[in-house]
Amino acid sequence: MNGEYWQPEIETMPREKLRQLQTEKLRRTIETALNSPFYGHRLGKLGITPQSINSVDDIRKIPFTTKQDLRDNYPFGLVAGNMKDAIRIHSSSGTTGHPTVVVYSRHDIDSWANMIARNMYMVGCRDTDVFQNSSGYGMFTGGLGFQYGAERLGATTVPAAAGNSKRQIMFICDFGTTCLHAIPSYAVRLAEVFKDEGIDPRSTRLHTLFIGAEPHTDEQRRRIEKLLGVKAYNSFGMTEMNGPGVAFECKQQDGMHLWEDNYIVEIVDPDTLEPVPDGEYGEMVLTTLDRTMMPILRYRTRDLTRIIPGKCACGRTHRRIDRIKGRTDDMFIIKGVNVFPMQVEKILAQFPVLGSNYLITLDTVDDNDIMTVEVELDDMRTDVYPELQKITRNIQRTLKDEILLTPKIKLVNKGSIPTSEGKAVRVKDLREGRGQNHAE
Amino acid sequence: MNGEYWQPEIETMPREKLRQLQTEKLRRTIETALNSPFYGHRLGKLGITPQSINSVDDIRKIPFTTKQDLRDNYPFGLVAGNMKDAIRIHSSSGTTGHPTVVVYSRHDIDSWANMIARNMYMVGCRDTDVFQNSSGYGMFTGGLGFQYGAERLGATTVPAAAGNSKRQIMFICDFGTTCLHAIPSYAVRLAEVFKDEGIDPRSTRLHTLFIGAEPHTDEQRRRIEKLLGVKAYNSFGMTEMNGPGVAFECKQQDGMHLWEDNYIVEIVDPDTLEPVPDGEYGEMVLTTLDRTMMPILRYRTRDLTRIIPGKCACGRTHRRIDRIKGRTDDMFIIKGVNVFPMQVEKILAQFPVLGSNYLITLDTVDDNDIMTVEVELDDMRTDVYPELQKITRNIQRTLKDEILLTPKIKLVNKGSIPTSEGKAVRVKDLREGRGQNHAE
Ligand SMILES: [Zn+2]
Ligand SMILES: [Zn+2]
Numbered sequence: 001m002n003g004e005y006w007q008p009e010i011e012t013m014p015r016e017k018l019r020q021l022q023t024e025k026l027r028r029t030i031e032t033a034l035n036s037p038f039y040g041h042r043l044g045k046l047g048i049t050p051q052s053i054n055s056v057d058d059i060r061k062i063p064f065t066t067k068q069d070l071r072d073n074y075p076f077g078l079v080a081g082n083m084k085d086a087i088r089i090h091s092s093s094g095t096t097g098h099p100t101v102v103v104y105s106r107h108d109i110d111s112w113a114n115m116i117a118r119n120m121y122m123v124g125c126r127d128t129d130v131f132q133n134s135s136g137y138g139m140f141t142g143g144l145g146f147q148y149g150a151e152r153l154g155a156t157t158v159p160a161a162a163g164n165s166k167r168q169i170m171f172i173c174d175f176g177t178t179c180l181h182a183i184p185s186y187a188v189r190l191a192e193v194f195k196d197e198g199i200d201p202r203s204t205r206l207h208t209l210f211i212g213a214e215p216h217t218d219e220q221r222r223r224i225e226k227l228l229g230v231k232a233y234n235s236f237g238m239t240e241m242n243g244p245g246v247a248f249e250c251k252q253q254d255g256m257h258l259w260e261d262n263y264i265v266e267i268v269d270p271d272t273l274e275p276v277p278d279g280e281y282g283e284m285v286l287t288t289l290d291r292t293m294m295p296i297l298r299y300r301t302r303d304l305t306r307i308i309p310g311k312c313a314c315g316r317t318h319r320r321i322d323r324i325k326g327r328t329d330d331m332f333i334i335k336g337v338n339v340f341p342m343q344v345e346k347i348l349a350q351f352p353v354l355g356s357n358y359l360i361t362l363d364t365v366d367d368n369d370i371m372t373v374e375v376e377l378d379d380m381r382t383d384v385y386p387e388l389q390k391i392t393r394n395i396q397r398t399l400k401d402e403i404l405l406t407p408k409i410k411l412v413n414k415g416s417i418p419t420s421e422g423k424a425v426r427v428k429d430l431r432e433g434r435g436q437n438h439a440e
Numbered sequence: 441m442n443g444e445y446w447q448p449e450i451e452t453m454p455r456e457k458l459r460q461l462q463t464e465k466l467r468r469t470i471e472t473a474l475n476s477p478f479y480g481h482r483l484g485k486l487g488i489t490p491q492s493i494n495s496v497d498d499i500r501k502i503p504f505t506t507k508q509d510l511r512d513n514y515p516f517g518l519v520a521g522n523m524k525d526a527i528r529i530h531s532s533s534g535t536t537g538h539p540t541v542v543v544y545s546r547h548d549i550d551s552w553a554n555m556i557a558r559n560m561y562m563v564g565c566r567d568t569d570v571f572q573n574s575s576g577y578g579m580f581t582g583g584l585g586f587q588y589g590a591e592r593l594g595a596t597t598v599p600a601a602a603g604n605s606k607r608q609i610m611f612i613c614d615f616g617t618t619c620l621h622a623i624p625s626y627a628v629r630l631a632e633v634f635k636d637e638g639i640d641p642r643s644t645r646l647h648t649l650f651i652g653a654e655p656h657t658d659e660q661r662r663r664i665e666k667l668l669g670v671k672a673y674n675s676f677g678m679t680e681m682n683g684p685g686v687a688f689e690c691k692q693q694d695g696m697h698l699w700e701d702n703y704i705v706e707i708v709d710p711d712t713l714e715p716v717p718d719g720e721y722g723e724m725v726l727t728t729l730d731r732t733m734m735p736i737l738r739y740r741t742r743d744l745t746r747i748i749p750g751k752c753a754c755g756r757t758h759r760r761i762d763r764i765k766g767r768t769d770d771m772f773i774i775k776g777v778n779v780f781p782m783q784v785e786k787i788l789a790q791f792p793v794l795g796s797n798y799l800i801t802l803d804t805v806d807d808n809d810i811m812t813v814e815v816e817l818d819d820m821r822t823d824v825y826p827e828l829q830k831i832t833r834n835i836q837r838t839l840k841d842e843i844l845l846t847p848k849i850k851l852v853n854k855g856s857i858p859t860s861e862g863k864a865v866r867v868k869d870l871r872e873g874r875g876q877n878h879a880e
Binding site: 013020075083084085086087088089090096106109127128137138139144147151154155156157158159160161162174175 | 515549579591598
């Protein structure tokens with residue numbers, strides 16, 4: 001393993017061969033899943049067996065699994081293996097309703113550790129590196145997930161866990177930490193404490209950051225890279241799919257390779273649940289291909305992303321997903337049409353005259369639902385009224401093409417739209433009987 | 441591994457064979473240790489090599505290692521292996537001075553996990569058990585230590601981590617937790633929350649508790665067992681010696697088997713540093729026998745305990761240590777004599793008329809150091825003056841036999857001596873130039 005790839009054969013596997021591998025593993029996964037009370041009943045009713053699968057595309061014969069299914073079958077209704085072979089349980093925090101529980105066999109833990117090791121290796125981490133994990137441990141998968149993966153890689157791990165920034169910095173300095181796992185906001189916090197302590201992060205050996213769990217923009221990433229003098233790589237994962245390690249950026253920093261030997265990824269229209277073409281945004285649906293204890297089939301992640309079309313310069317053949325743009329939970333319905341704030345955002349981004357801050361207001365006027373989009377102008381590029389009118393009409397027309405509705409457009413000065421602690425409120429629903437603000 | 445022992449051959453090894461094994465492993469340990477800057481210098485100066493060891497007793501040729509040595513050589517001065525082979529670093533909290541750092545190779549982590557698995561197996565845990573760890577994770581060894589050990593055993597682990605008692609209880613109920621690792625005070629807290637939640641711990645599957653890290657009495661253990669309806673087993677460990685897993689109680693609950701295939705244990709007089717006979721209390725000195733990255737030779741643990749003489753009914757041949765009675769740090773010197781509060785306590789405990797609460801006051805009167813022992817009477821058994829006088833003289837005489845000093849004795853009513861939050865102040869030093877209170 002002195003080359004560029006942790007598992008060269010798998011990572012650069014020709015797509016046709018990869019699809020064959022997926023087909024085989026999907027068959028095996030169905031066979032296993034049928035042993036769980038949940039899938040035994042659900043798939044049994046539909047007569048779905050391993051023989052139903054002739055190609056990966058046949059996955060569409062299988063019904064979706066939702067978070068609600070996991071909750072309704074709490075705690076062990078999806079467990080297909082023998083609990084005697086279970087060696088770990090993780091669970092989500094479960095602030096509403098039952099927590100989401102995942103049970104792992106030794107095989108599952110090993111497979112997960114290997115995924116993390118593959119990711120770390122991909123961005124240049126080796127057994128000579130010192131890896132510090134500022135993630136919470138315990139039931140949260142970011143702790144033990146990265147711990148096992150980094151040990152598999154052979155790095156020297158520093159299980160610092162969350163919090164105590166001064167101690168984190170002491171470890172970075174004294175133990176010669178080279179790679180750090182942190183959520184973006186905590187990376188910014190560390191940069192501040194470095195400054196307070198009078199230590200230049202560039203004077204340490206730190207060179208690589210793994211960031212995940214929190215949505216963030218590429219600008220935020222670049223800022224963190226500059227603040228700490230590191231390269232920062234995006235990581236995608238979720239407890240239902242093991243934890244971190246599902247998809248990870250390579251050195252190109254242009255999308256996250258989703259490991260298709262271990263997962264089948266689909267992007268579907270969250271309304272029709274039909275697949276969308278590569279390049280288009282939709283809800284990501286994931287199927288585990290390498291879990292023996294608790295396989296999950298066609299899990300609706302509620303995360304909005306897209307497949308990045310084309311080949312990656314790194315040589316890996318596993319397709320890349322874009323950074324998560326939001327959650328299907330942010331969707332609202334107006335005049336019978338499903339709208340995602342992301343759709344609006346995508347259109348607004350096409351107008352260089354506009355800034356990135358916007359607010360969608362839904363209101364009822366004379367029993368009629370009205371959608372208004374307020375958007376900030378970028379640095380007062382123009383205040384010539386006819387020109388503003390022209391832009392407004394242009395935005396309206398393009399938005400109508402996208403969302404099939406004609407919203408009101410209000411161009412406002414930069415800084416007019418309030419943001420609260422980074423997490424911007426994107427949708428204000430003032431209609432009767434609603435009171436929700438959608439944040440993303 | 442369906443029998444009584446995890447590793448029958450090692451656990452029941454005849455003592456002579458065990459000593460031979462120790463001799464071999466001590467030689468190998470010295471050979472490794474010589475590669476560290478610290479031991480290379482210290483042992484090199486004395487000409488100590490593996491050939492210096494003909495039997496375990498030759499360990500006395502090696503100088504002691506102290507916590508101060510670890511601090512002075514922070515962070516990696518005791519590292520004997522190649523840092524490339526290090527896969528983990530743990531460290532003590534280091535509230536004063538540098539933290540104590542331990543570096544582990546993959547071998548060391550495996551060996552440690554095996555020790556924990558051996559302990560859990562010893563008290564009846566099997567791969568069918570569900571093990572919940574309420575220890576803190578991260579740098580604290582109680583988290584990852586038990587995590588890896590329980591997974592080695594094949595139990596289903598619930599890495600609950602510290603805090604959130606209601607969630608702990610939810611996990612116990614919903615996941616069918618059978619074994620729990622907790623510090624004694626937290627076990628008591630859990631019992632309270634069980635009560636608040638209206639759940640009888642006896643209605644759960646919980647049957648075994650591993651308790652460590654905090655000093656506690658056998659009465660406290662019995663109380664916890666009763667409160668939770670479990671068997672509770674003592675665990676001894678310290679970060680310098682890996683973490684938990686150094687010594688552990690068997691089902692006899694009569695002392696902790698110290699795993700002599702992995703450690704050499706000595707009990708020495710903390711003043712003369714000469715060995716004390718089996719059965720007598722002294723400072724425990726430990727040598728690692730199975731660490732490749734950072735061996736430690738003759739580490740003065742500052743923990744006071746004794747070897748329990750005789751064979752254990754369980755058939756294991758590894759000697760047992762008694763529960764930790766205190767720290768050598770609690771020692772004080774009066775008129776040139778070293779005194780441990782524990783010595784006084786041991787004597788007082790022989791008088792049924794006395795309660796368990798006492799206070800030693802050291803004072804200077806006319807340039808003369810005076811030691812006064814105040815001790816509470818148990819439930820006002822007597823208030824007849826001549827009888828009290830007789831008891832007082834009796835205590836004085838017996839104490840003099842033990843500590844070679846004649847202290848003043850003051851018998852006081854029950855409840856007269858203040859206790860602060862469970863941690864009783866045992867020694868008040870009012871002599872000139874001192875201001876320390878010794879707690880234990
Ligand atoms: Zn790539
Ligand atoms: Zn025993």
